[in-house]
Amino acid sequence: MKLVPLGDKVIIKQLQAEETTKSGIVLPGQAKEKPQQAEVIAVGPGGMVDGKEVTMQVKVGDKVIFSKYSGTEVKIGEEELIIVKQGEILAIVE
Amino acid sequence: MKLVPLGDKVIIKQLQAEETTKSGIVLPGQAKEKPQQAEVIAVGPGGMVDGKEVTMQVKVGDKVIFSKYSGTEVKIGEEELIIVKQGEILAIVE
């Protein structure tokens, strides 16, 4: 199953946070605040969105920082994805 | 009875979720959170909407992901439908 975002929408998947305690034990990230880093899974075509021309600036595979509280969470099969507008992506991590 | 949406409106019908328990029993989806997948039933003509030119990008039969909390639920005869603006459709499922 493939998701094709409309307009300026971007589908991202949150990166799992891991934390190593001082003793070296790796704790999975569930109990902590979710990181705001994600990987871009699919990118809309841009174009005329709400009367404004939007050029897409992210591409599939980009690691991005996105705005907490933004976007719509969707569960596709087993995967939890987030669909955001490109304007809610704050920065690309290189 | 046929519904003809105005402007950038799209009529969608939510897809029923089914869940198979580990023992193999299929449970109908009512008691769970409604899935955000729907099938497009009818598509408005687009054109000038609220002073902005809108080109329709979905077509009848498309499976789509839509934004939870958006749209107006209408009951036409026995059918429960949702009328959303195209901008509230996030992605097409292919």
Place this chain on the structure above:
Amino acid sequence: MKLVPLGDKVIIKQLQAEETTKSGIVLPGQAKEKPQQAEVIAVGPGGMVDGKEVTMQVKVGDKVIFSKYSGTEVKIGEEELIIVKQGEILAIVE
């Protein structure tokens, strides 16, 4: 008495819902949630509305689906009417 709506206003009259119980008795619709179907009674001229050109797409006699919670209810003589903007009409029923 005749009502002439201004701009993009449309005057509609809610259709009465009827429900047939399994035993065949028809119950009038008052006690239920009001249906969102209405008949168009009068249509404004459109034109420049709030700085945007609006072309009217509904006509007198159309059966329409309108957005719950929208519009202004007015009582003219014995008749209860609703005045909505055309943008609050979601679809035409054919």
Place this chain on the structure above:
Amino acid sequence: MKLVPLGDKVIIKQLQAEETTKSGIVLPGQAKEKPQQAEVIAVGPGGMVDGKEVTMQVKVGDKVIFSKYSGTEVKIGEEELIIVKQGEILAIVE
């Protein structure tokens, strides 16, 4: 004293409602919800209002339906008037 409305403002005066009981006694309308019918007392010149060209479509003497909760009530001498924007007038009663 004469009131000259600015821009797209219209000065209206609410019409008194009367109700005849079944026994034929006419009750004055104070205790009931105020009717939304009014008579136009003065009309602004229209023109550029908030960056948008407005053409006035109502004239002095018109009976109009206006949007409940809109407008500013002013008391000029003994008269209670309401100043609304033309866009808050829904329809003309002919």
Place this chain on the structure above:
Amino acid sequence: MKLVPLGDKVIIKQLQAEETTKSGIVLPGQAKEKPQQAEVIAVGPGGMVDGKEVTMQVKVGDKVIFSKYSGTEVKIGEEELIIVKQGEILAIVE
């Protein structure tokens, strides 16, 4: 001290209300709801305001009706003045 309003701002001074009781005693207006009539004290130059061309339509000395709850009250020396946008002035009293 002279106040020069910027843009579409207008400085007005509320007119005092007086009320004559039935016995003929004149009561000063403090304890009553403030009247919405004011005199124009100074008028901004208009021009480009928030991206929109504004032409000033009131002049110093005009008696005006203004929108309750609008404007900023300022105390300059002993005088209590109100600074409103021209759009918050509803009508000129002639």
Place this chain on the structure above:
Amino acid sequence: MKLVPLGDKVIIKQLQAEETTKSGIVLPGQAKEKPQQAEVIAVGPGGMVDGKEVTMQVKVGDKVIFSKYSGTEVKIGEEELIIVKQGEILAIVE
């Protein structure tokens, strides 16, 4: 240290209010509501701000009336300053 405001921002410094009691004792203004008069300390370049052309109309040294509740208070060293948009300045005191 010098502050250079961006866009339509203006840096102002509130004027201290002093009050002379009837006995002639001057009380410093802390316990009273702060006056809305300020002196302009620095003025942004104007230009394209949020898609709109802004021409600056105040200059360093101007005494101005500003809108209560507007602006951001900043403490630079010992000085308490307020950064407002020019649109939040209501009038120049001459």
Place this chain on the structure above:
Amino acid sequence: MKLVPLGDKVIIKQLQAEETTKSGIVLPGQAKEKPQQAEVIAVGPGGMVDGKEVTMQVKVGDKVIFSKYSGTEVKIGEEELIIVKQGEILAIVE
């Protein structure tokens, strides 16, 4: 790891406040209200943002005053950064 902001976004890092008590002891700034001064770490390309042309006016290394309550805090490794829109930067400190 390098952050590349999109559009009109600017990545800033809050400057630590230090306070010297009268006895000369330096107290680290944690317990106090955070200062609104920050250093610019990375600057987006500007261009068309939300339908409006934005020219970037800050550069990496600038000390800036930013609007309290604005921006999104992100933690990248050990560093706590804030991503703001350029419009939320009030002034450059020279």
